[in-house]
Amino acid sequence: MIDPRNRRSEVGDVCLRDGRVVDALPAAAPVLEARHLVVMPGGVDLHTHVAGPSVAAARLLCPExxxxxxxxxxxxGRLYARMGYTTIVEAAVAPLGARAAHADLDAIPIVDKALLVLLGNNEIALGFLAEGRPDxxxxxxxxxxEAARAFGVKAASPGxxxxxxCGLHDRGGTQPADASGAxxxxxxxxxxxxxxxxxxGLTPRRIVQALAGAVRDLGLPHPLHLHMNGLGVPGNAAVALATFEALAGLPAHVTHLQYHAYGGRTPAGLRSRAAEITAWINAHPGLTCDAGQVVFGPATxxxxxxxxxxxxxxxxxRKWLNLDIEVESGCGIVPHAYRESHLVSAVQWAIGLEILLGIEDPWRVVLTTDHPNxxxxxxxxxxxxLLMDKPFRDGILARSHARLKERTGLQGLSRQYSLEEIAVITRAAPARLLGLExxxxxxxxxxxxxxxxxxxxxxxxxxxxxIAVIKDGEPVAREGEILRETPGRTLRAAPPRAGxxxxxxxxxxxxxxFEAYYTVPFEDYPVPEGAVRREQVVAARPVAR
Amino acid sequence: MRRAAARLRPWFCGLPCGEMRLPAARGGAGRAEGGCPVCREEVGSFREEEAGPRRGGAPASLEEAIAAAARILLTARAPFVYGLARSATETARRAAALAAALGGGIDVEAPPGARADRIALQTFGLPGATFGEIRNRADLVLLWRCDPRATHPHLLAGAPRTPLQPPGTRRVILLPPAAEPPSRARADLLLAAIPGSDLEVALALRAMAAGRRPAGETIGGVPAAAVRQAADLLRAARYAAILWDTAATGGPDGPAVASALTLLARDLNAAGRCAARPLGGGGNVAGAATAILGATGSPGAVGFGSGRPRFAPGEYDAGRILGEALCDALLLVGARGPLPATLSRRPGGAPRIVALGPRLPAGAAEPDVFIPTGLPGLSEEGEAMRADGVPVRLRATLLTRRPAEREVLAALEQAVAAGRGSAVA
Structure with a gap:
């Protein structure tokens, strides 16, 4: 068994009873012989996009x-379960869409689910911040x-x-390069x-600091889930490094870091600055991230x-769907494809791997593709x-765009992940970072x-x-075949509220x-009790005020 | 029936609608006040005295009707599920599951313009916004063959403002609905386009907004100078919005009109901001399509004959299936109609029709089985989705003896499953 959290990497027994792991079982308990197999906890995906109005809009946009x-x-649900993943987090739901997102999550079988709500551009939240009212x-x-029955808070490009x-396509007088690279x-x-x-005074820096502080002070199981500013813009590694410094020790999880580790000034000149990013993370305990690795092929x-x-x-x-969401957020959808022969795609691919290989402590980085991005x-x-087999990744590196090697440091990374480290970045670390005991x-x-x-x-x-996937003690998949479709639970946080x-x-x-700015009635906004089929509350952490 | 509450937030138009008041009445919602004409018609037409399932036109118990409906569906070679515009989203999800279990097809009813709008969306995308965002931000609105200010005053009421932005002003460019005399229009700029000229005007407007100068002194009956002025206003707007009605895209050139307006808005986002949005197909067309998308990957026109969902618009599109009477059993769930004339003639009694819903859809002859149900959002709780993708809560304002639509569909699902089980046994 490989159980990094409990520092067990050994031959042994796992005892299951009533959907839980227990210390021991009676001698007469049935035994599942797993000799010569590797046993790991179920996988945990802490950042995916599978539910809610945005994903539905993507399906509508892209029948192809x-x-x-x-x-x-x-x-x-079946695909996650077949792969051995048993918990997933839908990482971006505008609270206004939470009702539909929960209906979708209920329709995803087998796995446990949770959702994060978007608050980094919520005008009511920003209003409190502008008024200097942190409480x-x-x-x-x-x-x-509480209203969205959500698990945590995401900020996507705060501000x-x-x-x-407001019509400002580019922030702070910057002019991100266009396709011509001009x-x-x-x-x-x-x-x-x-x-x-x-x-x-309502700057991205202030929004990030205020939300990270609020999430910490509420004792939420997961820190602020931060999609930093400047995603995808050449040179944005500078923004990432400045954001890390701005957090100044406030707890935060930065997501899809690959999209924020770019050097160069134009798309044509895109190059990796992953080495600087990973060096900063290696030198500063506390900050955690997920990769947002790209893979060659279609994406949405x-x-x-x-x-x-x-x-x-x-x-x-390519075609483009935008949805400005009243008071709360935005949404954009563009179908895409990453190609080995395309320099930008290849550099993105290499940067993701540089991040995963360059962060020395596997407990601080999580495997994600920011599905389906x-x-x-x-x-x-x-x-x-790719992480475990350097010759395999070198083979892809060799056949990718000829200029890739000069744009990234991937070739110089000799690290190969062990099975234990894979178990960390795919289940033990994301579970810990989500606060799921x-x-x-x-x-x-x-x-x-x-x-x-x-x-x-x-x-x-x-x-x-x-060979087999067991959920809540019940076999749900065997060698790619789904055996049963259990409903799974939806996890939510219950932070303390004023009384x-x-x-x-x-x-x-x-x-x-609400009456001034929304088109839905205040009383119809909260997702009602009973609307979520199997709900489980994850307790807030005790917070010293 | 007794009154449970007198106020209702209606959803039947698929837009953010004004509150309705329901005066006390026996046997129905009575003459409702408030809301919009679509919602008043929907609520006012709910009559409990029509309650009671029928089989072959004769009264039947609910159990008998469900059993008869299950037999019809189980013995069909090509069953088809259709409607759902009056249904809650959960009902649409169940309907998709039932279509899959039957190995039949399913489609959501929507006006032709809504289908054209979807073609444009799937080709080019859509730079959209929720209705609330348009109300809060748009300093210029181009109303294309629609004027929701007449039916939904609060949709564009007041000055644009957000919690963070001070109030501004809003101007309106109106291309009036074909049925409305232009002289009655209220607008800062009127584009009195002649009927049938929408594509010509939309293309010219896009060209002018891009700085080009199409030839001619008039475009679709509109002075070229007015079209140019509209283009200038759109380019100068801080946040423009373009709204159009499905009537504008319901003709043969509907996809082209929707595409031209979409691309106009897309162009305007290169330097400024512009949101474009059709007003949608009404009811829960958006929610039903979303439910079927989640279940099958496609928003409708899905067939399950091969055992897997297959999106085949040319094959399972309701226009073809119903128009050419290609199904031998039709399950209407929450359908509004009108239905094709082929369904009222039904030569040889085919297809056999089972209808569930608060009332028979317009144009429907007496079905083989009819099970009247409650009306979601009036007498049933649930969820729906507005045309802009915002989910809304449906509340049961009236208590009724009628069974809930979702419960009847669930019972039918069970009866079909039991029937299939016994056939296998």
Missing amino acids: DGGRTLPTLAET ALREYVAWVL GVEAWK AAPAAPLETILDAPGPAP TISADAAAQHRLHRATG GGPFTSYPHIIR SKGHLGPGADADLVLYDPSADPERMFANP GRARTAFEKEIRDQ
Whole structure:
């Protein structure tokens, strides 16, 4: 068994009872013989896009996808389960769409699910910030989480979507390059962190710090989930490094880091600055990330960072769907394809691997493709082989674009992941970063979600075709065949809220905002009790105030 | 029936609609006030005295009707499920599951313009926004063959403003609905295009917004100078919005009109901001399509004959299936109609029709089985989705003796499953 959290990498027994791992079982208990197999906890995907109005809009936009990157809801659960993943997090839902997102999550079988709500451009939240009311901001975050029955908070390009809605395509006087590669930033890109926002002082830097602080102070299981500003823009590694410094020790998880580790000034000149990014992370304990690895093949890009999606549409000429969402957020969708022979795609591919290989502590980096942005989650076994097998990745490097080697440092990275390290970045670390005590390990008290692999195959085959997948103690898949479709649970946080008159007064204030700016009634906004089929509350952490 | 509450937030138009008041009445919702004409018609037509399942036109118990419906569906070679515009989203999800279990086909009813809008969207995309965002931000609105200010005053009420932005002003360019005399139009700029000239005007407007100068002094009956002025206003707007009605895209050139307006808005986003949006097919067309998308990967016109969902617009499109009577059993769920004339003639009694819903769809002859149900959003709770993709909560304002549509469909699903099981046994 490989159970990194409990420091167990040995031959032994795992005892399961009533859906949980237990210390011991009676001698007469039935035995599943797993000799010569590898047992790991079920995989945990902490950043994926599989549910809600944005994903539905992507399906509507792209019938030609044929399920390659946008599987149906039922197939999503089956594909994850076949691969040995048992917990997934839908990482970007505008609270206004939470009702539909939960209906979708309910329709995804087998796996446990959770959703993160978008708050980095929420005008009510930003209003509290502009007014200098951190307590009101914290109470609002708690209210939204409760209303959306959500697990955590995501900020996508904080302040950037609001700027896009206001007609500012580029932040802080910067001019991200277009497809022709003609334009170059007029000012250092990192100044976008201090660009004037829609209200005085409402800069991305301040929004990031305030939301990270609010999430910390509420004791949410997962820190602020941060999609940084400047996604996809050449030279944006400067923004990432400035953001890391701006966080100044505040807890945060930066997501799809690959899209934020770019050097160069134009797409044609795109190069990797992953080495600087990973060096910073290696030198500063605390910050965690996921990769956002791209894989060659079709993708569908779906992001709340609507300005970035508009830039991608302009760069590629592909069809583009935008949805500005009242008060809360934005959404952009552009179908895409990453090609080995295309220099930008190849550099992106290499940067993701540089991040995964360059961060020394596997507990601080998680395997994701930002599904379906970097490619489908079904490519995780392929990425695992890339991480475990240097000759394999060197082979792809050799046949990719001729100028790739001079743009990245991938060739110089000799690291090959061990099975233990793979277990960390695919289950133990994401479970820990999500604050899920019962996930990602095989110790007593853990959910009985586990996977049996045949280690004799190459890593890609091994992780693509588990011998058996067990969810809540029940076998759900065997060698690629789904045995049963259990419903799975939906996890949500329950942060503390003000009580009594303070609560009443606060909700009155929110109600007034609804009547002025929303087109749905205040009382119809919260996802009602009973609307989520199998719900599980994950307790907030104790917080010292 | 008794009154449970007198106020209702209607959803039947698929737009953010005004609150309705339901005066006390026996046997139905009575003469409802508020809302829009579509919602008043939907609510006012709900009559409980029509309650009671029928089989072959004769009264039947609910159990008998469900059993008869299941027999019809189980013995069909080519069953087809259709409608769902009046249904809650969960019902559409169930309907897709039933179509899959039957190995039949399914499609969502929508006006021709909505199909044209979807073709444009799937070809070019759509730079859209929710209705609330348009109300909050648009300093210029181009209303194309529609004027929602008349039916949905609060959709564009007041000055544009957001929690972070001070109030501004809003101007309106109106290309009036074909049925409306232009003299009655209220607009800062009127484009009185002659009927049938939408594509010509839309293309010219896009060209002018891009800085080109099409030849001619008039375009579709509109002075070229007015079209140029509209283009200038759109380019100068901080946040423009283009709204159009499905009537504008319901003709043979509908996909081209929708595409031209989409591309106009797309161009305007190169330097400024512009949101474009059709007003949609009404009811829960968006929610039903989304539910079927999630279940099958396609928004409708899906066949399950091969055992897997297959998106085949030319094959499973309701226009073809119903128009050419290519199904031998038709399950209507929450259908509004009108239905093709072939279904009212039904030579040889084919296809056999089972209808569930608050009332028979317009144009439907007496079906083989009819099971009247409650009306989601009036007497049934549930979820729906507006045309702009915003999910809405449906509340049960009236209590009724009628069974809920979703419960009847669930019972039918069970009866079909049991029937299939016994056939296998």
